[in-house]
Amino acid sequence: MNSILLSTLIFLPLVGSLLILLLPDSFRNSYKWIAVVVSILNLLNVLAIYTAFDVTKSGYQFIQHTEWIRLKLGTLGYVSVDFLLGIDGMSMPMVLLSGIVMCIGAVASFTIRQRQKAYFALYCLLSASVMGAFISVDFFLFFLFFEFMLLPMYFLIAIWGGERREYAALKFFIYTLVGSVFILIVMIGLSMSVADPFFSDELGAIVHSFDFRVLANEANYLPDRLLHPDSTATILGMPAREFMFMLLFIGFGIKLPMVPFHTWLPDAHVEAPTAVSVVLAGVLLKIGGYGFLRIGYELMPDAAYQFTYWVAGAGVISIIYGALNALAQTDLKKMVAYSSVSHMGFVFLGFASVTSEGISGGIYQMFSHGLLSAMLFLIVGVIYDRTHSRQIADFQGIFGKMPLYTLMVAIAFFGSLGLPALSGFIGEFFTLMGAFQTHLFPSWVALLGALGIVLSAVYFLWTFQRMFLGEFKTKSEFVEKLTDLDNREMILLFSLALLVITFGIFPNLLFDITNETVSYLLTRF
Amino acid sequence: MLENLQHIIASTRRFAIDEYFVLALLSVIVIVTFNPDLSNSSKHPRFTWILIGILSGFWVLYGNQLAAGEEVKLFYDSIIIDDKAVFFKRLILVTGIITLLHHRFFDYKIEGEFFIFLLGAIFGLFLVVMTTNLLVLFVALEFVSICSYLLVVMKKGKPNVESGIKYLLFGATSSAVMLYGMSWFYGITGSLNFADPAFNAALLDTPAWVIQVVGFMTLGGVLFKLSAAPFHAWTPDIYEATPTPVASFLSIAPKAAAVLVMTRIFEHLSVDFVPVLTVIILLSLTIGNFSALWQTNAKRMLGYSTIAQAGFILIGLLVNNTTGFQAAYFYVTAYVCITMGAFVLIDLIAQRTLNYELESMQGLGQFDVIISVASVILMMALVGFPPTIGFTSKLLIFSSLWDVYQFDGNAIYAVVLVFGLLNTAVSMVYYLKIPFYLIVKPRPHKMTWLYVGFWKYILVAFLAFVTIYLFILPENMIGWVNGFSFLK
Structure with missing residues (x-):
């Protein structure tokens, strides 16, 4: 039973997507429900995996292994x-985060009115590939x-999306x-340098595997290859492995995003519809x-060690630069987008410290930011749906008009700025603790x-003060439209708020899971 | 004398299947000549189906031309039939069959001569893949070229004649350059057969730069067929002006043959082609991709894209060992269904919108699920995006490049690797335009599209399906190419 849980995470949304595509237009109203049901089933599946997860093991669990492609090519081997x-x-x-957020996103998508078939089919497709990326143990996959x-x-x-959606989508x-081209180079380089010991014996030729477990084991690297851990080769003047690590750093840095590769993010967020932003x-x-973490730190710990300054530097610059930008925004959604850049900077800072606290904290920060940013974007969506304005200056003192909404905003804002007992605090606290402890870079970083x-x-408090506190004042046409949360929004925001509080009070829900793996990872440094 | 005669007779016997093909070609000529009304009557579709049947028959026949591992040299080594030649002949037949299917399903009203030139071009390509003799190679390439010129100008529009002249001039120039290079080789080595060890031995005594220049000139005619820069200028004009099935055929069949010829030359000669080839690759990628960015016509865009694709194929030859050659073969084979699928797709779109402009396809995909899904699949396959065979083929090409780089250490390889991969990101911008216009752009006010028949959809859906199917189960396809052995 355990063995098919993971592939169900991928294939269930795929089936959902296909179902939505194939159902004729007369079932128009059921598309969104299919997406929601698929997401909820996936979440239940994730919870089942979460409860059955053995926290005492450091390696992969629920492994599901099917041989797929064997390409023999010339002298290359397989x-x-x-x-x-x-x-x-x-x-x-x-995976837990994806399960939760994809559910929230599916329900948040109910506001989509045009071309629902295509939307929900694509949403399910996205859901499948997101899950797939997190549970793959094969680099190719x-x-x-x-x-x-x-x-x-x-x-x-x-x-x-919004008005400049085409530009934003293409930029994204x-x-x-x-970024993924850089990652592809690393993928080719790593796999060409290793031989899978088991299958090489079985097939009588070198088998270049993409299996993370094979790639992580230094014994599997062939001695004469460019990326062997003891290799002295250089690529364009840099040691080969460090060059590869740099490519990963940029490739994943674009995705994260880190400054200066972050400029796609504000554009994409501002233009994307609420659910997609979430x-x-x-x-x-x-x-x-x-x-x-998976590829850079686990597969190339030696190179990661050389890059701590860069990674920590990129993290800190992202934190500060993102925060300063957020401070200057007049558009609420753009402010939230820049706060994302800032908060994701902590992830790199934590990783760079190469301490147990820093790396676990980085993972925790990702998790908590996933919940909080989903909440923040929903909050922006609520006000945008009502007034079609996201300008902070358009609103003042809406606390009286929308008390529940204000409560949710308060939780999201305070969670994001790191108030203890909310999840954001734990992530930031632990990454900083790791960063202070490490000897790899000075503590002023x-x-x-x-x-x-x-x-x-x-910026959070200032925004909160401007928008929610004080005397009620807004454009006259907005007055009627500013109504408090409806049931659907309430469910979404309340469940997220509950999770933010839960994970803020019981950080061990996550730390228990990450501990073994992270301490095993640290033994490789 | 008697010995010579016996050799010729024996060769002729061994050459039988190709002679049957010539017979078929001659009968087509006779039939077309005595049926001037072929294009206007109901005979036309029937005739196309018969030809498809004949080509399929030859596809089967060629499968049995050789016993396993056999290699036959005929007519005093001027013709060589080996497993590679057979594989490429069958591949070319497949492209011919798809061309005819495309022609049939889309109801092109083309005069009967079309069939003559198509079969003629196919036979010329057969000769190209079966020889290591420079002179035979030249004659065969000219055979193909003349048939291609005629295919291009058959539709007697002004753009056709214009592009036909352009094609002819560029082709004639490349051929002249090629012949000049060949004459140098003959002068240096005293032999026309580049597979002859004496040929290579004679080259070793000559300064390397001379050989590189002469080699480049000799490759001219082949690179022209491959539409690699700097022999590319004809490509977009031809593609824009000619009927799409012809463009589709010209975009792949001569390329496949050219790849085989180049691997034959590269495996036999110990000449350092790396500098020349690197320049050609970088030029092709840059010119192809960056020119395609500004195109507004889908067919022209595909024309530039084939220039860039030629650059990717050449990377396999740059690697210049068995791994690279096999990767290049894999790429070409994969490229058959991708590029022909792309041509069928834009033709399908054009039949609904009545022209090939990107602008006019706005919003069509929102009302036509098959077109939109197929456009995403095929265009992403051209980019080399998973999950399509385009990704696998690019992965293999770049893996082979990495492999030679990690043992050789020549920084050129690293440059080509990074440059080539970054170019795929550039190419994404224009390939994405077709799905973008189809799916994202809203339908212009009151725009209506023509209805097109079922079979056209089947063809494009089939080719799109194949690109994904081969990604998921590539074992068969890799089995076709990794059996080939090379001297390097």
Whole structure:
């Protein structure tokens, strides 16, 4: 039974997508329900995996292994790709997050009125590829899902987005594609340098595997290959492995996004419809962080060590630069988008510290940011749906008009600025703790990161004060439209708020899962 | 004397299937000549179906031309039949069959001569893939060229004649350059057969730069067929002006043959082609991709895209070992269904919108699920996006490049690797335009489209399906190409 749980995570949404495509237009009203049911079933599946997850193991669990592609080519040997799924302490939080956010996104998509068939079919497709990216244990498979998710995302932004949607969608696509090209180079390089010991024996020729477990084991690297851990080869003047790590750094950095490769993010978020923003910020950005940890840190720890300054620097710059930008925004959604850049910077800062606290904290930060940013974008969506305005200056003192909404905003804002007992605090606290502890970079770097928290408090509190507190004042045409949350919005925001509080009070729900894997990862440094 | 005669008779016997093909070609000529009304009557579709049947028959026959591992040299080594030649002949037949199907399903009203030139071009390509003799190669390439010129100008519109002249001038120039290069080779080595070890031995005594220049000139005619820069200028004009089935045929069949010829030359000669080839690759990728960015006509855009694709294929030859050659073969084979599918797709769209402009296809995909899904699949296959065979073929090409790089350490390979992959990101911008106009752009006010028949959809859906099917189950296809052995 356990063995098919993971592939169901991928194939169920695929089936859902196909079903939506094939159902004739007379079933128009059922498309969204299919998407919701699929997402809920997936969430239940994720919860089943979460409860059955063995926290005492560091390796992959629920492994599902099907041999897939064996390409023999000249003197190269075999290129071998397996349909290999598994889940460990790094991916479990991400899978849990995806399960939750995809559910929220599906319900949030109810406001989509045009071309529902295409929308929900693409949404299910996106859901499948997001899940696939997190549970792949094969680099090829990971790349397949990583790259494939660009397509549904591109169309989701380009068709249902705002005014400059075509520009934003194309920018998103090009940026991420350039990033994934870098990752592809690393993928080719790594797999050409290893031989899978088991299958090489069996087939009598070198079998270049993409299996993360094979790639992570230094014994599998062939001695004369460019990316062997002891290799002294250089690529364009840089040590080969460090060059590869740099490519990963840029590739996943674009996705994360880190400054200066972040410019696609505000555009994409501002133009995307609410539900797509929720998924984009809630899940897609996390693939950048997750992939960097999984591939950069797990497969090339030696090179990662050389790059701590760069990674920490990029993290801190993202934190500060994102926060300063957020401070300057007049558009609420753009402010939230820049706050995403800022918060994801903590992830890199935590990773760079190469301490147990830092890496676990980074994973926690991704998880918590996934919940909080989903909430923040929903909040923007609520006000935008009512008034078609996102300008902070258009609203003042709407607390009296919309008390429940204000409560939700307060939780989301305070969670994001790192108030203890909410999930954002744990992530930021632990990443900073790791950054202060590490001997790899001086503590003033961590101090600058802490400054980011102060800045985030400034822009969140300032925005809160301007929009919600004080005397009620808004444009006259908005007065009628500003009604409090309806049931659907209430369910979405309340459940997220509940999760934010739960994970803020019981961080061990996640740390228990990540601990073993992270401490095993650290033994490799 | 008697010995010579016996050799010729024995060769003629061994050459039988190709002679049957000539017979078929001659009968087509006779039939077309005595049926001037072929294009206007009900005979036309029937005749196309018969030809499709004949080509399929030859496809089967060629499958049995050789016993396993056999290699036959005929007519004093001027003709060589080996497993590669057979494979490419069958591949060319497949492109011919798809061309005819495309022609049939889309009801092209073309005069009967079309069939003569098509079969003639196919036979010329057969000769191209079966020889290592420079002179035979030249004659065969000219055979193909003349048939192609005529295919292009058959439709007597002004753009056709214009592009036909352009094609002719470029083709004649490349042929002249090629012949000049060949004469140098003959002068240096005293042999026309480049598979002859003496040929290669003689080259070793000559300064390397001379051989590189002469080699480049000799490759001229082949690169022209491959439409690689700097022999590319004809491509977009031809594609825009000619009927789509012909463009589709010209975009792949001569390329496949050219790849085989180049692998034959590269495996036999110990000449360092890396500098020349690198320049050609970088030029092709850059010119193809960046020119395609500005196109507004789908057919022209595909024309530029084939230039860029030629650059990718050449990367396999740059690698210059068995791995690279096999990767290039894989790429070409995969490219058959991708590129022909793309041509069928834009033709299908054009039949609904009545022209090939990107603008006019706005919003069509929103009312036509098959077109929109197929356009995404085929265009993403051209980019090399998973899950399509385009991704697998690019992966293999770049893996082979990485493999040679990690043992050789020549920085050129790393440059080509990074540059080539970044170019796929560039190419995405224009390939995405077709799905973008189809799916994302709203339908212009009161726009209506023509209705088109069922079979056209079947053809495009089939080719799109194949590109995904081969990604999921590529074992068969890799089995076709990894049996080939090369001297390097």
